[in-house]
C-alpha cells in the first residue's frame with residue numbers, strides 16, 4: 040500500500056511538472072517590432088492579457104572574440120559556432136537574455152588602455168557581423184550596461200545600439216537616460232528590462248534613489264519588470280556576496296543585496312546579476328528571484344577560464360503572470376580552452392550555486408535540487 044501511495048504521488052508530481060513546463064514550450068510570441076527605449080515607451084498596460092507564465096532564459100557575460108589589440112585570439116569558424124550549443128534553450132524561452140560585455144564595433148583604437156592594451160588593460164570590440172550570431176542564438180534583449188561597453192567610446196556604444204537594432208535585438212542600459220530601459224511584448228503582457236552597472240555612464244548600482252525611480256517608472260508602464268545589474272568584485276576569491284558595498288580596483292561596485300531589495304520594492308519581478316566573472320548565490324525576496332551572478336557565459340579568447348571562471352550556466356525561469364517565481368532551472372555548462380561553451384556532465388555549476396546560496400543566504404535561498412531545479 041505504501042508503495043502504491045508513493046507511486047501515485049510520483050505520477051501526480053510528474054503530471055504537475057509536465058503541465059508547468061508544457062505550457063511554456065510554445066513558440067516565441069515576443070513582439071520585437073516596437074523599437075522602444077525609455078522615451079518611446081508604449082502606452083501603459085495592455086487591456087487584454089493572459090495569465091500564462093513567462094519563461095526567461097538568461098546567461099552571463101558574452102564577449103565573442105575581439106580582434107583588438109590583435110587578431111590572435113579570434114574564435115574558429117569566425118565565431119559562427121560559439122552559441123550553437125545553448126541555442127535550443129534560448130529558442131524555447133519567451134525572453135532570452137544575456138550581458139553583452141563589449142561593443143559591436145569594427146575599427147579604431149581604444150582610448151581606454153593606450154599602449155598597454157591586452158597586457159594589463161583589456162579593451163574589447165566584437166565584429167559587428169557577430170550580431171547575426173546573437174540573433175541566430177535567439178536572443179531577444181541584451182544588457183549593454185557593464186565595464187566594457189565604453190571601451191571604444193560613444194561611437195562604440197552608438198554602433199552597438201544600431202547594430203542590435205538592425206538585427207532586431209533589444210537592449211537596455213546603454214546609457215543612463217534614453218537607453219536605460221526597453222520594453223518587450225510577451226504573451227499579451229508588457230515586459231520592461233532595465234540594466235544597471237557600476238559606472239556613471241549607465242544607470243548606476245550604487246545610486247539607490249535613482250534605481251528606485253527608474254524601476255518605478257518601468258513598473259508604471261509594464262506588467263513585468265526584469266532588472267539586470269553588472270556589479271560586485273571580480274574573480275574566484277569574490278564568489279560570496281557581502282552585505283555591504285564592494286570595492287574593486289578602487290571602484291564602488293554596489294551593495295548588491297541592498298540594490299536588489301530596493302529594485303524589488305520598487306516593482307522589479309526578477310533581478311539578474313553578472314560582473315564578477317564567477318557564479319554567485321541566489322535568494323528569494325518578496326517571492327521574487329535574485330540571481331547575484333551568472334558569471335562568464337561565452338567569453339572567448341581574452342579571459343582566464345579556469346575552475347570557477349570556467350563554470351557557467353543558462354538559467355531558465357518561469358515567472359507567474361504577477362511576476363512571482365514559479366520555478367527555475369540551472370542548465371550547467373563549462374567553457375573549455377579559450378571559451379568553447381560545452382555542456383557540463385559534472386554539473387558543477389549546480390553545486391556551486393547551491394553551496395554559495397547556503398553560505399550567503401541561509402534563510403532566504405530557494406530550494407535547489409541536485410539536478411538544478413529551483414523552487415521557492
Ligand SMILES: [Zn+2]
Nearest residue numbers: 185186187314
Ligand atoms: Zn564586466
